[in-house]
Structures are given as structure tokens and as C-alpha cells.
Amino acid sequence: MxxxxxxxxxxxxxxxxxxxxxxxxxxxxxxxxxxxxxxxxxxxxxxxxxxxxxxxxxxxxxxxxxxxxxxxxxxxxxxxxxxxxxxxxxxxxxxxxxxxxxxxxxxxxTSASLVGKQVYVKTDKIQLEDQPLEGRLTLESPAGSVKVKVTDSSGKEVTIDLGRQEKGMVDFEIDPAKLGLKPGEYKLKVETDTEEKDIPTEICGTVNSVRIDQKTQQLMVKVPGVGEVPHYTITQYGQQPSDDGKDKDDDKETKPTPVPEFTA
Incomplete structure (x- = not known):
């Protein structure tokens, strides 16, 4: 039965x-x-x-x-x-x-407390205005030549030559005035003289707002120079310390705040 x-x-x-x-x-x-x-x-x-x-x-x-x-x-x-x-x-x-x-x-x-805080966002796309953007890339091995390619929607390319760099994080700046770049959207790509490919780039900015997407229920953060991105693309909260362990802005000893992990 x-x-x-x-x-x-x-x-x-x-x-x-x-x-x-x-x-x-x-x-x-x-x-x-x-x-x-x-x-x-x-x-x-x-x-x-x-x-x-x-x-x-x-x-x-x-x-x-x-x-x-x-x-x-x-x-x-x-x-x-x-x-x-x-x-x-x-x-x-x-x-x-x-x-x-x-x-x-x-x-x-927790994410709402990010408003007004400085963060690093992993991205290969930027939105340039008049102000310079601070960024960084991470090398897995030393390179004799490191270049950041900045390409606009029409395919026009500008190169930022960083020269020889050691393994680890490498800072760079995208200054629209010096590079002759107009406001708009651009793509970033890192090239080296090694076999290393798909080198990630991060852009530093201050969080303007946080919202929840009504369709995906995903937390979205808005950062100048990057636009609105999912919160999980944030790689660091706070300013990166310099090599001597002191903050680059106020010369205070500090360490980057680790990114908290959320599970559902």
C-alpha cells in the first residue's frame, strides 16, 4: 500500500x-x-x-x-x-x-557603515572625471617592465610606464590632466615583460552610498572613479600603509582593515 x-x-x-x-x-x-x-x-x-x-x-x-x-x-x-x-x-x-x-x-x-570610508575596489574599468585616481596592481613575480594601458570606448590607448617593479603591490596614478584624458569610461590592462597574465588592478576611492539591488538583493556600493559595484569587489577597507608601516596620508602607523566575510 x-x-x-x-x-x-x-x-x-x-x-x-x-x-x-x-x-x-x-x-x-x-x-x-x-x-x-x-x-x-x-x-x-x-x-x-x-x-x-x-x-x-x-x-x-x-x-x-x-x-x-x-x-x-x-x-x-x-x-x-x-x-x-x-x-x-x-x-x-x-x-x-x-x-x-x-x-x-x-x-x-555593516555595509551601511562604509559610507564615507576609503576602500580599494577590484576592477578593470574606471569612470574618469577631472580628479586623479589612485590605483594599484599586484605582481606575482618581479618584472623588468610594467605598463598600465588605459583605453577609451573608441579604442584610443594611453600608456602609463611604471618601469621595473618587484613582486607584490605596485601603486600607480591616473591623472587625466597629465595624460590628456577626457571624462568618460575607460578600461585598464596591465602588461609586463614576463609571462604573467591577467594581472588584477584595484582603484582607491571613498564610498558615497550603499544600496540593496531590488532584483538580486545584492549589496551595491558607489565609489567615485569606479561607479556602482557589488560589495564583494571591495578588497580592502582603509588606506594602504607605506613600506615603513605608516599611512601615506597622515603618517600615522596603521594597517589595512581586513575584509569581513559574509555567508548566507
Whole structure:
């Protein structure tokens, strides 16, 4: 005999529908989609509806079983156990959803504190205005020649020659006035005389605003020179210290704040 819990699971918990021939199950009073289950009200919980329907089907099964070959008590116990497991899984899913929502809220509050803070954003695209942009790249090995290519939408290219550089972080500046670059969008690409490819670039800027995208629910931060980008593209909070361990702006000893990791 097919268990009631399995019947309900296979039907994706769509327990209120009528059969193909529109027949009513004995003892169920022909429950339909638009009928309320007892005790649920207009906004009854899904778990209560599932439990109520299960008991109705179980009673109907008992009432209409073959008297010459009745269902064993073990079968009923198994069906009740399956039902209990299914309700536990539903409750667990609800709890996980609530936890995910709480983590999202905490993440939003934390990111809101970024407004006015200096950050580094990993990107290969920039939005130039009149002010210079500070950036950096990271080399995995020393290079005898390092160049940053700045290309506009028409394909016009300007090169920033950084010369010989050692392994690690290399700072550079994009000054529109010195380079003769007009306001607009540009792409960045790093070239070296080594075999190293796809060298990442980061742009430094101050967070202007933080918002949650209504379609993706993704946290977005707006940084001058970069535009609006997902928060996970932030690689560092705070100014990068110089080689002697002191801040480049105010000469105070400091260390970059590590990027917190959020999980949902």
C-alpha cells in the first residue's frame, strides 16, 4: 500500500486539488483548493494544513480498507513517522530562511557603515572625471617592465610606464590632466615583460552610498572613479600603509582593515 506521506510528497504537497474524474475521497468531504482547513484561518500555516490533510487521508484509508485484508498497525506507524519527518524538514527550511534573512540584515547594516570610508575596489574599468585616481596592481613575480594601458570606448590607448617593479603591490596614478584624458569610461590592462597574465588592478576611492539591488538583493556600493559595484569587489577597507608601516596620508602607523566575510 502506498503511504500517505509519500503520496503527499510526490504531489509536491498540493493536497487540496481534485482528482482527474472529480471524485471525492470518502471521509474527506471533497476538500478543494479554495476551501480553508480547520484551524488555519485565512493565513493558516502550511505545516498545519499538511498535518490536517494527512489525518483526513489517514482516516479515509482506515474507513475504506479491505476488511479481509486490513492494513497492519506497523504500516500506520510508518506513515505517521514519515509525516513527522516531513513536518520537521518543513520547519527546518523555515528556520534556515529566517537565519538567512537575519544574516542579510546584519550584512546590510555593516555595509551601511562604509559610507564615507576609503576602500580599494577590484576592477578593470574606471569612470574618469577631472580628479586623479589612485590605483594599484599586484605582481606575482618581479618584472623588468610594467605598463598600465588605459583605453577609451573608441579604442584610443594611453600608456602609463611604471618601469621595473618587484613582486607584490605596485601603486600607480591616473591623472587625466597629465595624460590628456577626457571624462568618460575607460578600461585598464596591465602588461609586463614576463609571462604573467591577467594581472588584477584595484582603484582607491571613498564610498558615497550603499544600496540593496531590488532584483538580486545584492549589496551595491558607489565609489567615485569606479561607479556602482557589488560589495564583494571591495578588497580592502582603509588606506594602504607605506613600506615603513605608516599611512601615506597622515603618517600615522596603521594597517589595512581586513575584509569581513559574509555567508548566507
Amino acid at each position: 502506498t503511504s500517505i506521506a509519500n503520496m503527499m510528497t510526490n504531489n509536491n504537497q498540493n493536497f487540496g486539488t481534485k482528482s482527474a474524474n472529480d471524485e471525492k475521497l470518502p471521509g474527506t468531504n471533497g476538500i478543494k483548493d479554495d476551501e480553508k482547513l480547520p484551524g488555519t484561518g485565512d493565513n493558516g500555516k502550511k505545516e498545519e494544513s499538511v498535518s490536517d490533510m494527512f489525518m483526513k487521508l489517514l482516516l479515509a484509508q482506515i474507513q475504506n480498507q479491505d476488511p479481509t485484508n486490513p492494513t497492519s498497525s506497523t504500516e500506520y506507524v510508518n506513515q505517521l513517522s514519515q509525516m513527522a519527518n516531513m513536518e520537521s524538514m518543513n520547519a527546518m527550511s523555515g528556520t534556515m530562511a529566517a537565519v538567512a534573512g537575519l544574516v542579510g540584515d546584519m550584512q546590510a547594516l
